[in-house]
Amino acid sequence: MWKPDRSAPIPLYQQIVDHIERGISYAQLPPGSSLPSERKLAEQLGVNRSTVMQAYEELRASGLVESVVGSGTRVSMTKWGVSQVHTPNWRLYTDGGTFLPNLPLMRRIREVTQYESAIINFASGELSSDLFPNQIVSRILREESFGEHLGYDDPQGFLTLRQAIAGRLLRDQGIRTSESSMLVTSGSQQSLYLITQCLLSPGDAVAIEDPSYTYSLPMFQSAGLRIFRLPVHSDGIDPEDIIALYRKHRIRMVFLNPNFQNPTGTTLSDVKKKRVLAIAAELRIPIVEDDPFSLTGFQGIVPAPLKAMDQDGIVLYIGSLSKIAASGLRIGWLVAPQSVVERLSDARQQMDFGLSIVAQWTAERLLSSGEFDIHLQMLRESLNQKQRFMVDALTDSLQEKITFSPPVGGLNIWCRIKHPADDGKLLEEAIKRGVVFVPGSVYGSEPGYVRFSYAKPKAEEIASGISAFAEALERV
Numbered sequence: 001m002w003k004p005d006r007s008a009p010i011p012l013y014q015q016i017v018d019h020i021e022r023g024i025s026y027a028q029l030p031p032g033s034s035l036p037s038e039r040k041l042a043e044q045l046g047v048n049r050s051t052v053m054q055a056y057e058e059l060r061a062s063g064l065v066e067s068v069v070g071s072g073t074r075v076s077m078t079k080w081g082v083s084q085v086h087t088p089n090w091r092l093y094t095d096g097g098t099f100l101p102n103l104p105l106m107r108r109i110r111e112v113t114q115y116e117s118a119i120i121n122f123a124s125g126e127l128s129s130d131l132f133p134n135q136i137v138s139r140i141l142r143e144e145s146f147g148e149h150l151g152y153d154d155p156q157g158f159l160t161l162r163q164a165i166a167g168r169l170l171r172d173q174g175i176r177t178s179e180s181s182m183l184v185t186s187g188s189q190q191s192l193y194l195i196t197q198c199l200l201s202p203g204d205a206v207a208i209e210d211p212s213y214t215y216s217l218p219m220f221q222s223a224g225l226r227i228f229r230l231p232v233h234s235d236g237i238d239p240e241d242i243i244a245l246y247r248k249h250r251i252r253m254v255f256l257n258p259n260f261q262n263p264t265g266t267t268l269s270d271v272k273k274k275r276v277l278a279i280a281a282e283l284r285i286p287i288v289e290d291d292p293f294s295l296t297g298f299q300g301i302v303p304a305p306l307k308a309m310d311q312d313g314i315v316l317y318i319g320s321l322s323k324i325a326a327s328g329l330r331i332g333w334l335v336a337p338q339s340v341v342e343r344l345s346d347a348r349q350q351m352d353f354g355l356s357i358v359a360q361w362t363a364e365r366l367l368s369s370g371e372f373d374i375h376l377q378m379l380r381e382s383l384n385q386k387q388r389f390m391v392d393a394l395t396d397s398l399q400e401k402i403t404f405s406p407p408v409g410g411l412n413i414w415c416r417i418k419h420p421a422d423d424g425k426l427l428e429e430a431i432k433r434g435v436v437f438v439p440g441s442v443y444g445s446e447p448g449y450v451r452f453s454y455a456k457p458k459a460e461e462i463a464s465g466i467s468a469f470a471e472a473l474e475r476v
Helices: 012-025 038-045 049-061 090-094 104-115 134-143 159-173 188-198 240-249 270-283 338-352 357-368 371-398 423-432 459-475
Strands: 065-068 072-075 182-185 205-210 226-233 253-256 287-290 315-320 332-335 402-404 412-417 449-453
Touching: 012 049, 038 049, 049 065, 104 423, 134 357, 134 371, 159 182, 159 332, 159 357, 182 188, 182 338, 188 287, 188 315, 188 332, 188 338, 205 240, 226 240, 240 270, 253 270, 270 287, 357 371, 371 402, 371 412, 371 459, 423 459
Parallel strands: 205 226, 205 253, 253 287, 287 315
Antiparallel strands: 065 072, 182 332, 315 332, 402 412, 412 449
């Protein structure tokens, strides 16, 4: 009586494969059981014969069934067609578990950027290789002596690195903290993962920005959290929306990216920052501040992080070297009350026993180097120049079709398409023309938005990449 579901996103042939696999796994189809002919099964299921042929071919390839001339198709006598040792059905495992896969559009983008080297990449938030401090790191490794212990390190991270980060936070961003209130992490996403897994419980309500990079991370859904949105305006969220969400849903935590927000590039005004902190203190709910972009301000002006204004210890502050130095070092940090740091350190030790001491030592030498300030200045100038190239290209190729407001820092330009197109179709048309970007729906926005990052592509690629996108948009 079973029929494939034509409205499901799973191809019909794969539904047939899964159905027969379940029948074999549940012993409803014992070894040697005869299966209907391709024509007969196609009639029973109301599908084309070619669909059944494709399903049977996959089942034969996996060893679940075998076809014998004159005898038709039957369930393999050895079940998997190799030996009497029954191999697990790995699809049942990979489809299970609580940790969800990336969104389909993000998997498609990753697939393209990983295997097509010629693609112009407006999707990645990673710096281009010429913006990495390679010369500084090479000099450190060549000239400075490494004499640290190569065993497991402090679960909170390399002590001198934490001290160096604390010094930088005070000097560059006005954040007062100490090495004891800091956890070194494998980038900012590990900090987010530890927070969602250790400080929240399934069913808890949290608030995130709309649109938000956080929305693209399935780790929140994997943790069973209920997500509610705070719309982002030209100067960030409206703090009063936090009160409304708290009254309606009893939110337990707020996740914000207040400076050069990803993807919109907006910066929360100082007035709003103070109001957010006052509301959070009154409601006694923590704020998680993800702050990867503050030091990229093009004029060297660093917007004050929420943590620098925090007088009540309610902000969990996340930073990283990925957007200002080198993503490959995998160095991030979390500033939090000591009790929180101890809890997350314990969990992280269960995961990986801490980061590589070599990478942490290199990062400490980099941050302590007088050359790092020179690197930051060159980075700001290069990003500003790349952004100008992109603004010119967008104006020349798409001025009648999009609107945008360039931020004064960060890595991205957020664009609204005046006549929205299907995200998936637009992405595929762009890929055909050698360019990739991130559709706005990935970040939870309404239809008709795209995010272009100018960090990864070479400066000379930007104009041709935007022109290719314009062709794709026209085609769709």
